[in-house]
Amino acid sequence: MSEVKKVRIATCSLAGCFGCHMSLLDIDERLFDLLEVVEFNRTPLTDIKHCSPCDVGIIEGGVCNAENVHVLKEFRKNCKVLVAMGACAITGGLPAMRNNIDLWDCFQEVYRYEGGLEGGQIPNDPELPLPFDKVHPIYEVVKVDYFLPGCPPSGDAIWKFLTDLLAGREPKLDYEQLHYD
Amino acid sequence: MEPCEYPHIEDQLAPIVGRHGGGDATHLLQILRDVQDHFHFIPPEAIGCLASHLNLSRAQIEGVAGFYSFLSLSPQGEYRVLFSDNITDNMLGKPELMQYFCNKLWVEPGKVSEDNLVSVDSTSCTGMCDQGPAALVNGWPLTNLDQNRLDLISELIRIKKPVAEWPEMLFEVRDNVQRPGMLLGEAFEHGAGIRAMLARGAEATLKEVDVANLRGRGGAGFKTASKWTFCHAAIAEEEGSMICDVGGNPERFIVCNADEGEPGTFKDRVLLSSYADMVFEGMTVGARVIGARKGFLYLRGEYRYLLKPLEAVLSRRRANGLLGENILGETGFSFDIEIHLGAGAYICGEESALIESLEGKRGRPRNRPPFPVTRGYLGRPTVVDNVETFACAARIAEKGGAWFAAMGTAQSTGTKILSISGDCARPGIYEYPFGVTVEEILRDCGAEDAHAVQVSGPSGTLVSWQEFGRRIAFEDLPTAGAFMVFHRQREMFAAAHNFTHFFAHESCGFCTPCRVGTQLQKRIMDKIANGHGTPADLEELKHVGHILGTMSHCGLGHTAANPVLDTLKKFPGTFERKLKALSFEPAFDLDGALQTARDITGRDDDWAHLS
Numbered sequence: 201m202s203e204v205k206k207v208r209i210a211t212c213s214l215a216g217c218f219g220c221h222m223s224l225l226d227i228d229e230r231l232f233d234l235l236e237v238v239e240f241n242r243t244p245l246t247d248i249k250h251c252s253p254c255d256v257g258i259i260e261g262g263v264c265n266a267e268n269v270h271v272l273k274e275f276r277k278n279c280k281v282l283v284a285m286g287a288c289a290i291t292g293g294l295p296a297m298r299n300n301i302d303l304w305d306c307f308q309e310v311y312r313y314e315g316g317l318e319g320g321q322i323p324n325d326p327e328l329p330l331p332f333d334k335v336h337p338i339y340e341v342v343k344v345d346y347f348l349p350g351c352p353p354s355g356d357a358i359w360k361f362l363t364d365l366l367a368g369r370e371p372k373l374d375y376e377q378l379h380y381d
Numbered sequence: 382m383e384p385c386e387y388p389h390i391e392d393q394l395a396p397i398v399g400r401h402g403g404g405d406a407t408h409l410l411q412i413l414r415d416v417q418d419h420f421h422f423i424p425p426e427a428i429g430c431l432a433s434h435l436n437l438s439r440a441q442i443e444g445v446a447g448f449y450s451f452l453s454l455s456p457q458g459e460y461r462v463l464f465s466d467n468i469t470d471n472m473l474g475k476p477e478l479m480q481y482f483c484n485k486l487w488v489e490p491g492k493v494s495e496d497n498l499v500s501v502d503s504t505s506c507t508g509m510c511d512q513g514p515a516a517l518v519n520g521w522p523l524t525n526l527d528q529n530r531l532d533l534i535s536e537l538i539r540i541k542k543p544v545a546e547w548p549e550m551l552f553e554v555r556d557n558v559q560r561p562g563m564l565l566g567e568a569f570e571h572g573a574g575i576r577a578m579l580a581r582g583a584e585a586t587l588k589e590v591d592v593a594n595l596r597g598r599g600g601a602g603f604k605t606a607s608k609w610t611f612c613h614a615a616i617a618e619e620e621g622s623m624i625c626d627v628g629g630n631p632e633r634f635i636v637c638n639a640d641e642g643e644p645g646t647f648k649d650r651v652l653l654s655s656y657a658d659m660v661f662e663g664m665t666v667g668a669r670v671i672g673a674r675k676g677f678l679y680l681r682g683e684y685r686y687l688l689k690p691l692e693a694v695l696s697r698r699r700a701n702g703l704l705g706e707n708i709l710g711e712t713g714f715s716f717d718i719e720i721h722l723g724a725g726a727y728i729c730g731e732e733s734a735l736i737e738s739l740e741g742k743r744g745r746p747r748n749r750p751p752f753p754v755t756r757g758y759l760g761r762p763t764v765v766d767n768v769e770t771f772a773c774a775a776r777i778a779e780k781g782g783a784w785f786a787a788m789g790t791a792q793s794t795g796t797k798i799l800s801i802s803g804d805c806a807r808p809g810i811y812e813y814p815f816g817v818t819v820e821e822i823l824r825d826c827g828a829e830d831a832h833a834v835q836v837s838g839p840s841g842t843l844v845s846w847q848e849f850g851r852r853i854a855f856e857d858l859p860t861a862g863a864f865m866v867f868h869r870q871r872e873m874f875a876a877a878h879n880f881t882h883f884f885a886h887e888s889c890g891f892c893t894p895c896r897v898g899t900q901l902q903k904r905i906m907d908k909i910a911n912g913h914g915t916p917a918d919l920e921e922l923k924h925v926g927h928i929l930g931t932m933s934h935c936g937l938g939h940t941a942a943n944p945v946l947d948t949l950k951k952f953p954g955t956f957e958r959k960l961k962a963l964s965f966e967p968a969f970d971l972d973g974a975l976q977t978a979r980d981i982t983g984r985d986d987d988w989a990h991l992s
Contacts, residue, residue: 266975266991303977324982330989333977340968343917 204237207366208254210279211243214268215295215335216261218244219352220286224258226355237366251278256365258283258348262292263336267329276342281365284344285358287351289337296335303333346371349378387426393419394427398434406435407759409445409741413452414682414724418519422456441742448743448889449724450504451520451682458493458500460538463517467506467644468835468879469802469865470513478514478526479503485535499538505727505883506644507683510802510865511557511809519544520685523551552686556651557809560825562796563788564772565656565812572703574662574778578669579711587613587670590774592782594794598769599638599730600837600861602793605774608764611754613671615762624761626674634763635668635676637718637771638735642681642727643838644883645863648798649768651810653680653687656772657694661718663771665704666778668716671764676718679735682725691720727887731935732765733757734889745891746935769798769862789815793854801826803866811864813853820849828866833873833952838863839880840940843873843947874910874955877948881906884941895938898929902945908968914960919949 213221221244227234242248251257257279263269276282287293298306311322338344348361348371357377364371387393397415402408409431416427423446432439446452464470464479479490483501488494491502509515512524521544523534530551537547558565578586591606616631617624626632637660641649652660664676680687695718698704708714721739723729729738733747736758757763766774773795777785786794793815799822802808806827813822823831834844836853837860844851844858851857867876885903890896902925905918926942933939949956971991979989 266988269971269991304981307981322982324984326984326986326988330975330978330982330984332974334974336969336974341971342967343965 206237206239207256208241208252209238209243209256209258210241210251210254210275211245211258211285212260212271212275213244214259214261214271214289214338215264216286216288217294218260220260220289220350221245223286223350223352223355224358227359228355230359234362251275254279256281256283258285259289259338260285262288262295263332263338263341264295265329265331269341272338272342281345282342283346283348283361284338285348286353287349290339290347290349292335292337293351296337299334303331349373350380353377387420387424390424390426390430394430394434398431404434404436406437407739407741409435409437409442410449410724410738411721411741413442413446413449414722417452417724420456421459421461422453425454444743445741449682449726450886451725456493456497458488458498459541460499460544461517461519462499462501462523462534463504463507464501465505465507465509465513465515465517466503466879466883467510467513468876469510469645470506470515471875471879472803472871473514475514475526478528478531481528482531482535485531486538498541504683504725505642505887506646508641508647508650508681509554510645510647511800512555513802517683518547520682521552522554522683522686524554554650554654554686556655558651558655558812559801559807559809560811560813562798562812562814564659564769564776564796564798565651565810569656569659569662569775569779571658571662571698571701572709574659574666574775575669575703575709577780578666578778579709579714583669586666586778589782590670590777593773593777593785594782594792595770595773595777595785596793596855597767598773598797598861599767600643600841600859602855602859605766605770608754608766609667609670611752612762612764615755617756617761619760630672630674632761633671633673634758634761635664635671635673636732636735636739636758636763636765637664637676637678637768638730638732638765639684639768640679640681640723640727640730640735641684641768642730642887643840643861643863644880645800645802645835645838645865646861647800647802648810648862650684650687651800652768652772652798653684653691657691658698659772659775660768661694661698661704661771663766663774663778664718665708665716666774667764667766667771669714671762673764674715674717676716677739677758678718678720679729679739680720680722681729682723685722688720688722695720726889727883728889728935728937731937734935735765736763743889745889746937767861790852790854790856792856797853797860798862799853799860799864800862801864801866804828804831804868804871805866815854816852818850818852819844819858822853822864823849823866826866828868830868831866832869832871833867835863835865835867835876835944837861838865839883839944840936841943843944843951845951872955873948873952874959877944877955878906878910880944881941884937888937888941892932892934892938894928894932895934895941898925898933898938899941901925902929902942904968906945909956909959912959912961913966913968913970914956915963915966916960917965919956919960922946922949 240246241254242251257275284290361371401411428442493500507515514526516523595605596602706715726744728734729744731746734744738744753763799811836842881903885899888895888899926946929942
């Protein structure tokens with residue numbers, strides 16, 4: 201008996217809140233159906249740290265620091281199809297609210313004025329990802345194939361999107377899955 | 382509570398409100414213009430005060446004040462200098478001159494100097510392309526700017542000389558009529574059109590306009606006689622009864638659209654400077670035909686320097702019996718014209734947005750139908766025609782339709798006034814019978830080595846050197862009048878780039894495809910200009926252009942992608958030379974965007990860099 205080759209999916213969260221990943225889990229028992237046809241590679245769910253070649257990469261969150269760029273480029277390099285999931289990946293979203301604030305002021309506020317952290321020093325450890333002066337949507341850094349909107353997209357929207365994609369259809373969300381009021 | 386900075390604002394506003402309609406909300410824009418002049422911005426206190434005077438909400442007033450670019454909700458300099466940002470101004474050195482001027486006055490573009498004396502910024506085309514680089518100082522046009530003039534201007538500002546006392550030569554605006562035709566070249570006797578119309582009768586005159594096959598000169602080319610006929614037939618009703626004017630006739634309006642905002646167009650400036658009688662006469666003829674007692678001239682804010690001379694022309698015409706009650710002794714023939722000033726909004730050239738603006742609101746295009754001919758100003762049937770259309774109508778009333786139709790081509794009768802600027806020896810105003818080829822025009826204006834012409838401005842058509850045999854006519858190249866010439870050495874990308882900024886700035890913001898589409902288009906063009914462009918960006922430009930063209934609410938959005946799409950099609954090389962030969966390139970400089978954090982943390986390790 202030859203097993204059908206499963207579609208390989210990788211996911212990650214950059215400058216996001218993991219809400220989109222929570223929403224992915226919201227497809228509930230349909231996860232079992234999904235696992236019939238896909239396998240997860242690098243994702244917070246498997247704790248695999250680096251991508252192998254994949255079919256689909258799903259990115260939550262925008263790009264706020266140098267490490268995000270490395271991760272994003274690794275995904276782009278390994279994934280045939282790259283999906284921006286949720287408002288932050290698509291537009292920068294909530295983290296991009298800091299774009300109107302000078303980075304120096306941000307650092308001062310966090311490390312200087314609030315006592316107790318790093319002894320009033322601004323940390324400069326190379327292990328810490330270095331932030332950009334602004335938060336960017338991921339399409340400004342790599343080519344993105346699909347955008348899955350929502351904050352977060354509902355479990356149903358994610359399910360519809362994935363099943364379309366897996367069936368080889370152009371993903372299309374119904375109006376109910378796209379309006380949020 | 383914050384201390385009130387303007388304790389006597391009530392007293393200061395009362396005369397302004399009194400001057401403009403005395404509490405009639407349709408005058409809001411005119412009132413706000415004067416408030417801006419007085420305070421150099423619209424103070425928050427004024428908004429509350431006007432709200433009670435005009436019985437409007439604060440939001441309505443803030444909405445209007447925030448919409449027009451000559452109005453400002455934050456304080457501007459005592460001297461507000463706005464440099465015209467059209468591509469023709471840029472080709473004449475505007476960016477460098479503006480920087481020079483800012484350096485001289487120690488002020489950053491877009492900001493107010495620390496002593497609140499001066500603010501400097503860019504503004505959309507001011508209609509002085511034949512004598513640029515141009516600017517506006519507190520709304521008054523400055524032409525032929527160079528370093529010497531800017532030295533003088535910055536000195537005048539430094540010694541705080543009132544603009545009214547500046548040397549006149551700074552404000553000199555020449556007509557530059559290079560090639561007159563039947564509108565600009567032949568003598569026009571004041572009243573001749575009205576007399577001929579009265580002798581012939583209104584209906585017969587409409588027939589003459591029909592025979593003349595006069596089509597709208599704003600570029601769309603709708604048949605004027607049809608528009609007038611529809612309006613004449615329309616009757617506004619309210620709760621089942623006809624809305625009448627004081628004479629007991631159905632109320633209708635006639636509006637002259639002098640919101641000449643299309644970059645590169647300045648023919649209306651000349652018509653209103655030196656041929657205003659012909660324009661007003663055309664309006665009067667039209668008023669008689671459709672049965673209107675009141676007309677408006679909607680004058681773009683950039684042309685406020687024409688307001689006083691135009692008011693003088695109107696007064697003279699009233700004194701001569703050509704306006705007012707019983708015109709030329711004809712009992713019951715009453716008509717008068719009021720001038721409304723715009724405040725820097727290209728969209729108000731769209732007729733339904735213009736009507737909104739006339740009513741004192743934001744210039745937001747209406748849903749059509751109903752068209753203005755049935756429901757226009759205040760819901761009454763309204764004819765809105767271009768300045769040049771009215772001038773033609775006056776000539777037709779005077780000389781007859783057959784005379785007019787003998788000129789031009791089958792579908793495009795009469796002449797067309799072109800405003801020529803850019804790379805040519807003799808920029809200015811040229812009047813041609815319709816059907817003239819681009820090549821002939823280029824020869825006449827001394828455009829050697831021309832490579833491309835932007836016909837009818839950014840919303841029109843880019844004509845490449847291979848197409849110079851094409852003709853100016855509704856059948857081939859319709860135009861509102863702009864004719865911007867580019868020679869071989871010009872980078873056509875720069876023109877398209879400039880136009881995307883224009884549209885992004887002028888989108889009224891009402892519909893998403895246009896509000897967002899024009900911004901996306903601008904950002905992609907910025908990305909390409911900054912050396913981050915890739916072939917994928919060109920595809921994206923086409924995609925955005927398609928959405929703009931098909932999904933937008935009005936003509937602004939429909940045409941906003943024209944310059945980019947035309948340039949992509951006709952001059953692909955100008956884009957390709959700017960692209961990186963990669964499948965994808967980030968939209969910004971990744972390593973550069975880490976510099977601030979490197980400075981703050983003092984880090985310079987490998988992880989603090991991106992290649």
